[in-house]
Amino acid sequence: MVGVAGKSKGCNTCRARKVACDQQKPACARCTRSNRVCGGYERSRVFVTVQPGAKKKHVYLKYSPSPSGSPTEVSPRAVETSTLTLGGDDQALCSFRERAPAYTLLQRHHESHNLVLYFLANCLPPDWSKSPSKSWITLLTELPIKTQALEVSGVALAAAAVGHKFNDPALVRYSHSLYTRGLQQLQRALWNRRLAQDDATLAACMALSLYEATACPNAGSEGYFGHCQGLLALVEARGIEAHCSGPGHQLFLGVRMPGIIYALENHSSSFLSDAAWLNQPWGQTPKTPFTQVVDCLAQAPGILQQVFLLPSLSPDQQIEACFQLIAECWQIDAKLDMVYAAMQGGSSDPLYWPVASKSPPQAAPEHTENLFPFVFHFADFETAATLILLWAVRVLLWSGLCNLYDGMFPNSCMLPADESVGPLRALGHRREYVSMAYHVCQSVEYLMQDEFLLAGPLSVTPALGIVIDSLRYQPGHAAVVAWLRAALDLVRQKGLGVLEHSR
Template sequence: MVGVAGRSKGCNTCRRRRVKCDEAKPQCYRCIKAGFECLGYERATQWRHTSVNPHPTSRLHMPEFMGLTQPAHMSFAPTPQLSLVAFAADMCTAHMFRNFVWKSYGTLWLDRAAEGKLGILSLDAVKALARLNFGLSNRVQDLKLQGVALYGKCLRVLAEELGKDGSAVHDNRTLMVPILVLLMVSAIQADKTAAVFHLKAIGKVLMLCGPEAFQQQPLRNAFEAARSTLLVASLFARRRTFLEDPYWQDVPYALDPSMKPQQSYLLDIFVTIPGFLEESGRINSLTHLDDELIDPSIVLDEQLGRRADLCRNVAAQLEKLYRWRWSWQRMYGQYVTITKREWQSSLSPKTSDSTSNLADTGHLLFSRPVYADDITLYNAALMWLMTLIWKLQPYQAASIIRGCARCAAASSTSPCNSPTLSSNDISFEPLSWPGAALSIREPAIEICRIFDWQCRHHEQHGSFGDQTCMYLFPMGMARAVLDSDPDYQRWIDSMLDLNPITTGYGRGGGSIVGFSSFVTKCALDADVRGSEDIM
C-alpha cells in the first residue's frame, strides 16, 4: 500500500475492527464476507494543535481590555463631504443635456447659461429646467419641487425686469436666454398660459433690443432659437410676424455674412408663410359678407384677384426656395450618399406606387447631422408653399410649380452665377430634384427617408456644434401628410420610438400648427406627376 507511512487506507469498519482491509471499492470484500456493514473510505477532517509550548494568556483577553477588542460598528454610508446631494446639480444638468433636441436648439447659449456666464437669472432658469426635468423623468419629488420653486422665483425676477423702462431692457439683451429656458420649462409642464406669456416676452425683447443686439455669439444663436419659436407660434395663430422684414434677416449677420447657416436662409423663407396664411383667411372671409347691397359678382372678382396676387407671392418664395436648393447642392451635395443595400426594412412600407416605390433605393447617409437637418427643413417649407399654391390655384398649380422650378434652374446655372457649371453638371441623387414632385407626398416621404438616418445618429448633434431649431417639426408635417397610409404611420412610429425623447411625437392626432386644414386632395394626388422633365 503506497501512501503515508503508518497510516491505513482501509475502510472505516476494518479500521475500527483493527483488521487488515483488502481496500476493495466501493465496499471491501472482508466486511461483506464477515457480515459487517462497510462504512466506506471517507475520512472526517480533524484539526489538531501540534504545538507543545504552553500558551500564555494575552493581556488583551483580560476583562479590563475586552471592551477595547470588541469589533467596532462599520458604516458604509458616504461621508457628508461625499453625499450625493452635493452632486445633484451636476446630475440634473447632465441629464438635461442628454436631450439632444434641447441641446441642438440651445447650441452655445444653453451651455453658457448653465456655466453661469450669461447672468444669475439665466443660471437659475437652467437650474429650474434641469431639476424639474430630472424630477419628472425619475419621479424624484424633492428635485421636482425645487425646480418648481426656482421657476417661480425666475418668473418674478423676469416680470420685474420686463416692467422696467425700454432703455433698461435694451441694455439687458441677455434676457432672451432665460426667457427661452423658461419657455422650455412651461412646455414640459404643459402650462399654456405661461407659454403665451413667454412668447410675448420674446417678442418684446426683440423689438426693444433690435437685431443689432444679437450680432455676437452666443446671443446670435439665441436669436435664431427665438425666431424659430415665434415662427411656429405665428403659423399656429395664422398671423403675420414682424420677422419677415429683411431687416431682421440680414442685420444679425451683418458683421460676418459668411457665418449665416443654411437653415437661417430657410427660415427667411419660412417666416413669410404666416403672412400668406393671414391673407388667405381674409380672402376667404369675403364670401361671408352679410351686406345685401354688395353685388356677389364684385365680391367674387375681388376674391379671385386677391387669390391670384397671393399665389404670385407664394410662387416667388417657392422659386427662391428652389434656388436655395440648387445652391445647397453645389456646396454640400457630395456629403450625401446612399448605401447599396436595399433601403426597405421590415419596418419600412412597401408600395407599388410608381412615385413612392422605394424598393430599389438604399439608406441615405450624411456626413454631418446638419446636412440632414437642412434638407428636412427645406422639404417642410416646400410642402407649405406647394400646399398653398394648390389651395389658391388648383387648376394652374402644376404649371406654376413647374414654372418656378424652371426659373430657379435657369438662374442657378446661368453663366453669371455658375460660369463653369450647367444643369447637366449637377446631380441631385440620391435626393429629389427641385420641382421633381408636384404632390406633397414626395417631400413627406423624403423627410421620412432622411429621418431614417437621423433617428440612428441623434448623438452626433452634440459632436459638431451645429444648431437645429426645428428638429422634429418636419417629421410632424410628414406624419400629417401620410396620415391616411397605415404602413407609413407604423414606419414613422417605429423610427420615433427608437429613442425615448422622440417616442410618441405627434401620435396623439391633430397636425403640426394646423397644417392639415390647408391640405387638399389635389396637393396629395396631383394629376401630373413630377417625372415630367422640368428643364
C-alpha cells in the same frame, strides 16, 4: 459639501492612500515626490431631493471632482437610499425643504453651474457648440450670471432633462419648483428697465420656454406657446441692433423657429417676416443654408393669413390677391432651389443616400405595413437638419400652390403637369408634394439616433408638425399622416412632453 469636524483636509489622492498630506497647493509635495497626480482638495458634491411624503428616503445626484477639472469628466450617479450620512458619522444630509440649508446651498452658482454642465454634456451632442448654427443653449454657461432668472431657469431646464434621461421622477418634480421660481425671477428682471434688455434675461426666457416643451408641467401646450409669444415681444422690444452679433445674435437664431411655429399656429404674420429682420441681423455674420430655409418658412404665416382672409374679399379682390399669393410662393420656391443647389455645389460628396431601415415600422395599428424600408443617411447632422426642414417647407409650399391653382381654375388638376394653367405657369413636379413628405419621413431615423440626444427631437419636431398640418386634410394621405403621428410620439418619448398635447 460642508466641512465635517475631525475629517482629513488632505488632498483626495492622499486620502485615498490613507497617508498624511502636507496640504500644499495646488499639488501636495507628497504626490509630487511620488510622481502621482494630486487629486486636489475639492470634495464630492451632492444634490439632494426629497421624495414627497417620505421621511428618510432621498434621491440624490453625486458629482465627484476630477483632477483635470474638465466638465466632461464629471461623473454623476443617481442613488436611492434610506439613510444618507457623511463619512459614517451620524450627521444626516439636509433635505431640500424650503429654507433648509441644503436647499439654499443648491442655489449657489457653482453647484448650479455643475448641473447645467452635466445637462450640456449628456443631453446635447458636443458638435452643437462647434457648428456654424451654434445653439443658444450653450449660453447657459457662457453668459455672465447677471440675473437670478438665468441661473434658476437654466438649472430648472437641466434638472428636468437629466431627470427624464435617468427616469428620476424626484428630480423632475424638483425641477418644477425651480421653474416656478424662474418665472418669478424672470418677471422681476422684465420689470427692471436695464435687465429687460440684457441677453441673460432673453436666455432665461428661452430656457423656460424649452422647459415647457420638455417637461410640459401643466399638461397642455398653452404654457409653451405663451412663452413663444413672450419671446417674440421681448425680441421686438430689444430691437434689431441687439441681435446683430455675439450672444444676442445667437439667441435670435434660437427664437426664430419657435416664433415662426407660433405664428403658423395662429395664422398670423409677425415682425420676423419683415425685410429688416430678415437681413439686418446678419450684417456681420453670413447666413447658413439652414438660416436661409428658415427665412423661407418665416414668410409662410403671412401667406396663410392672407389665404384665410380671401372669403371676406370681393370676387375681383380675391382674384388679384390669389395672383399675388401665387407670385410670392413661386419666389420662395426659387429661393429654396437656390439653397439646395448651393448645398450640392458646396460638397463633392452626396448630401444624403438611401440605406436599409434598422427601425421597426412606425405606423398606427390600422397601417402596419412598413412604409419606408429604405431611409436616408446624411453627410452630417447639420445637413440632415437643414434638408428635413427644406423638404417640409416644400410640402407646405407646393400643397398651398396646388390649392391656390385649384381655387382659381377648378379643373386644373385634370391638365398635364407640364401644361400651363391659364396665365399661370405649369406646376410640374410640384403637384407631387407628397414625395417631399416621404423625404421627411425617411430622414427621421437618422436624426433620432441616440448619439444626437435631445438635438435630434428638437430638429425633427418642426418638420413633422409642418407636414402633418399640410396633409391631414388632403385626401389619400391617411397612411403617411398616421406614420408621422407615430414618429411624433417617439419624439415625445425622447423628451418633448408638449407633443402629447399637440393636435
